Amino acid sequence: MSTQEEKERLELLQGTLDLLILRTLIFGPQHGQGIARAIQQTSQQELLVEHGALYPALGRLEDRGWISAKWGTSSNNRKARFYSLTAKGRKQLVRETTKWKRLSRAIGRILGTETAEG
């Protein structure tokens, strides 16, 4: 992964990281590295997530009670802090997803392309 390649990746929009984290956690508890990896993979390497930026976001979500965290062991037997979605977080995810879809549809219309797919 050269510098050139990194520059072409999309920077995350303000506030979207929270949504992506919540979305990732819907498949079950995950640690920070796993979440970063998952976001990159599912976006087919399109999104650039600086791993360091993930942690303040995780802390913020934890403070709001949308996710909870506890130390556990990873699949390859390493200690890691696992995050899981709370009931409150699940509701928040639904709300945020709806909002995001409406927003991207609206922007899509303005830019004159076909409606963004959800």
Next chain:
Amino acid sequence: MFGRRRKLEDFSAEVQAHLNLEMERLEEQGLGHEEARTAAHRAFGNVTQARERFYECSHWMWFENLWGDLRYAARMLRKSPSFTLVAILTLAAAIGANTVVFAALNALILRPLDVPQPQRLYDLTHVGQATASESYPNYVDYRDLNRSFENLAAADFCEVGLDTGKNPSSAWGYEVSRNYFGTLRLRPYLGRFFHASDEHGPDSAPYVVLTYAYWKSHFQADRSAIGRTVQLNEHPFTIIGVAPPGFQGTLQIFPADFFVPIIDQEQIDGENLLNARASDWVFELFGRLKPGISPTEAAADLNLINRQLQKIYPKDEAEITFRLVHVGVASVLGGAVKAFLGGLMLLAGLILLAACANLGSLFAARAADRSREMAMRLALGSTRRRLLRQLLTEAILVSLAGGAVGLWGSVVLLHWISAWHPFPQFPLNVPVNPGWHVYTAALLLSLASGLLFGAVPVRQVLRKNPYGIIRSGSPINTSRRITVLDLLLAVQIALCAVLVTSSFVAVRGLERSLNARLGVEPRNAMLVETDLKMAGYSRDTAPAMQRRMIGAMKTILGVASVGLVSILPLSVDWDRTAVFTNAKANLSPSNAAAIAFQYDVSPGYFRAAGAALLEGRTFTWRDDRRAARVAVVNEEFARKLFGSPANALGNYFKMWNGTRTKVIGIVEDGKYSADLGERRQSAMFLPILQSPARDTWLVVRSSDDPQQLAAAIRSKLRGLDPGLPIFIQTWNEEMDGALFAPRMATASLGILGLMGAMLSVTGIFGMAAYSVSKRKRELGIRIALGAQRREVLRAALGRAFKLLAFGSAAGLALGILASRVLASIVYQATPDDPFVLLGVVLAMLVVGLLATWIPAHRALSIDPSMLMREE
């Protein structure tokens, strides 16, 4: 909440776990150990920054920073104690002044009466008139005819001799209408209030309600006092109730002792004016508006009733335009006090602003002194925000300390003012005890001023280029154009010069007033105030008693002369009547030759008062009702009515009721009202037997010790009538009260002038210190190149002196203009007095020298070799 906070170690462990997992994954993909490590770190970004951000997000961080800033600020302030002291004292004075004025404003104008729903209570005032007194029949008509008030109540002041069986003393109270307490919606603390069913015409309701304070102090809070009978002016009254604590009448500066029904006027005041429509004696009318009625509507309603009354009683009624104002002190004291307090608040605010401008430049000077330190901190990675926070913390620490000292001072002063009775014979006082309003105001003022002057050096810090400063050692910007700070300082010096000028003018005026011809001699004279109607004397029995009192005084050893006068000259009380030349037949006010002060005096008064008789004779006891009407007049009276004193003697003039009166003597002019600045006024003196008065002052002249004299007077009068309340004080004491207003004005101006001078000192000091430290290097080089002391001083302080000169000149000019206004308050305040001009110039010079002393010393003691080494 804090318990849930994660520790930094936990966060670090998580980051480490992340890096390990990522490395493992990359190694699985075939990267070498070191390569994987680098890639993992690159993907993560700045680990230290993440940790810092985590740390700063926690709440602890904020407190930790604050605590650190506070400690650092305290250390920095301790390092320069003189700066800190000057800053704190400046602020203390400015905030203290503001707090005191605010407390007075709050007590007199802002604070509502302590009764249920005070905002619906309104006083009736007359547009364009100083007082709003009404006659009793008018009150009854307004009460019964209006459609706007739920209740309309009336009240008037009274002073009575109150005898509980032991010690008769004078007490102050309100004569009130029966619906007084109902209108206020007050409930009695004990017993009951007045009922409509109590009243069956004049003097039919011998009931008295005590205030809580009087009940506590005179009846030892004894519940069995209810039902007891006391003597008011020798008439029996039954105590029926005690008003709730804290309520002492609707006028807060006049705390009363009791309340009596207004229909008992004859027993209380000694005369019955309940049916006299032409005498406006009822001091205050106030009512509670019906819901939904606005004050304007109610005033229109009252105006309409006034027009109707005018039609029915054209001789007694004048046209009145009503205005409703909230019940309280302000409505009674009127616009003058409001304007005075408002003006004072404005001045105090200006002082605070000047102080802030001042401290702003002091802080800017300090920031310049510390520019190297700050540049170093910026270069080492401190953010500008952090630096600013540090500076503001320092400013606020200083402002809070200044505020605390100022508040302490003002609380002391306020307690003193609250306990103070400017007029010993009246119960007037100003209840300005500080409450939470005052504390809050002081706190807000301190914070606001801290932010204000703390913000001055902000631009300086933001603009700073750390590398430039470290390279060159001083701020690059040394342009010579006029800066905002210079302008600020010049304006401030001008303002201070205005204050100094006005205080000089005031002090000079006071000095002159002390040497003014008063027409009487207050030294070595004792005053005895008595009101014979309090002891039950009638118009017919009073004169004989007065003569006995004068006789008794004369028997006291050491008494040189004794006289009696109805109204004391130079007191807050006066009586003026229209007089006419003998030729005038039509005695309407527009034909009056003069409006003269009238005094009813006994034989011997002029000698006792120390008034010099210029021509003719004074009165004897033979100038009584059967004798021809005579008068002694002053020079001005003689000039006004007869052209000259010589023409006056033996000639006649007419009183307002047409009585021909012969002038038998001429006395020197004097001052009559409590306004020492008054112009020449006409005055006439009438023999007390021809113009009787029962409420009088005995003037007893003696050079003996006042306390012994007072005791002797008291025992003699007790011997004549043990039931007569008396009030004894020296004439000088009485004058202190009467001259309260001009002295107060002089004192406030003096204090403001002093504060102005102090602010100038600190302001110029800041500016001079700033310019010296800014140009240290330049000055050092000058000294190294052999500059003389004078040249160094000129380079360092020339600008400060120029500003001082310009500011002072502008301030002096403005001050002279402003002093024309002072002339109305302060006696003979003439600003174009060489003494004042010289005084101001000298004062500002001293201020300048004081302020530049330390910076000049610093400039001269610069050691070039030391300076070079520092680089």
